[in-house]
Amino acid sequence: MSEPLITLTGDGLYCPQGAFHIDPWNAAQYAVVTHAHSDHARAGSTQYLGATPGLPLLQSRLGTDANIRVIPYGEVLERNGVRISLHPAGHVLGSAQVRLECRGEVWVVTGDYKLAVDPTCSPFEPVRCHTLITESTFGLPIYRWDSNSDLMSRINSWWQTNKAAGKTSVIYAYSLGKAQRLMASVDSSVGSIFTHGAVENVTRAYRQSGVALPPTYPVNEVAPRTKPWVGGLVIAPPSAASSPWAKKFEPASDAVASGWMQVRGTRRRKAVDRGFAVSDHADWPGLLTVIKESGASRVLATHGFAQVLARYLREQGLDAGVIATRYGDEEEGAELAAEGEG
Template sequence: MAKKPLLEFTDRGIYCAQGKFYIDPWKPVDDAVITHAHADHAYFGHKRYLAHHLSKQVMLYRLGNINLETIEYGETVNKNGVAITLYPAGHVIGSAQIKIEYQGEIWVVSGDYKTEDDGVCTPFEPVRCHHFISECTFGMPVYQWKPQAQIFDEVNSWWRNNVNNGAATVIVGYSLGKAQRILQNLDLSIGKVYTHGVIENTNEALRRNGVILNPTNRITIDSVKEEVRKGIIIAPPSSVGTPWMRKFGPYSFGYCSGWMAIRGAKKRRAADRGFVMSDHADWDGLISAIDATGCENVYLTHGSTATFTRYLNEIGFNAREVHTLYGDDEGAPSQPPPGGEEYDEGYEDTNKKVSPAGGDLEGADII
């Protein structure tokens, strides 16, 4: 009889029967190990959660008073004889790859990841294993990212030109990951940074966790419009086209996403500028990350799974597609997700979301 694999794909999520736990389950379970705090990986309703320490305050903010244990990178816990160790994924602050080991068999669940060091989250670290479960959101050759420094030279130049031309600057990215990456790479000699309530709530949660971020100013009903217009506004995709954003006019609106690499994506977002910036690995990054694991088998969970699976098998990997409910936190341009914001970051079922005290102030007016 063939040996049962250590991990299996079920209708609740990735399951370890020996350890009696799930990884990033999308239905309520007793024991959940979470790769990162985005909404399609960290669901409400589990009895117990295990995640990286830097995900703690964001998960409590988003999910409420959950039973949450956190550990550091490189730290190992055991569940029913199965060793669980977290390693950096480089996706967002607190994101982790989950290494699962039992009787010499090693699996790694990557969650979402990027291989470029963004200077904000702990850089991706390849982990040797027999089986590697990988995303492939941008698993097509057209997706090749420019160096981050080049992108932010473009962002800062655009902001400076807007200031010189008397236009407000609004830059859009999801609230966990992209917003902090933008914030930490802006040239603050140009002006102040102002934030939408959704962005600032996440920043505050990260600061409570000990993360040091550049200064920001929350936009509230008391904010002075003309002062806000002199700086740069970081906003979530849900704010695009709303009365909240229109109050800053005239403004120039820039959208940060890997999908900006596709012709027409900027127009579909109604953006003045599209910056090709992703917190996921590009084509070369995916291949190099998978190769560095030395894995015997690779399982592709979401994104361009068919194309990427075929290519990996052609170059000598043993790859296959698997079905999960993990989403696209970049918001694929062909079909906007419910609510107008990327699924991974902004759209959450009302039965799952526990709103923190004070709410997100999405509709706060500007005087």
């Protein structure tokens, strides 16, 4: 192969043959976007391509006048001889892996992904390729998630206990994806679910896309004097933790839902009562499963513990390296909030 199908430019991952970027961090001519999180979907590009189920989310992130074309998962679009298709990544609604094929050579860029059960989006679909560019946010062997049902039953019993004690349960979770996964997965017969405005906005876009969610009550639309949230579950973004906004729920028990909560005994846990290691990223075994099922002979890790993952893969005999993108970690907000810094 003369030229790699994807290279790294100052603006992000770029396909020279197809003349398009994937999740560019600067404005580009043509941007293929894996999902609507702000570190992947940046405003300012001339044209966007995304997966159909994510359209309302992309519109709210990029603005309604952004030029966004969407294609269903699995449909092929050709650009300058490069066949582009998008495949479910299981991360959030509309999240996609990008498959590129040119002259028999296949590359896949995973974007963010997870294998865990999530009723609010299509499950991750393995895609075969020669070269895989994978995220590695939780690319350390210590990160192993408990099953979704175990995690949710722990959250349910925490909520039950708080309710019995006359307390409000406040859970901090990233407003795009994690919040909706929680509301769809908890036992909504325990009590009512209340939302912070930022969570409610995204929830509206999920409902608009046809995702079934239990009823939610925006905190700013209910009469505060009656304290209707007592015994209920309040879902708010990590930035609202230890804010004056959160004070009104007292007496309350608060918790953070983030993969970073897996590491016990660190200062991350101290600012809130509970931590639930619910992540929208793959854990270590999940990363290895996806890499194996891709059949890729070459793996480029990015985003997170890329060096550790790449070294491990080389020890297993794979051609592996690191590609230094600038994607942030949406769960970092939860980490900072738990530390009382945000």
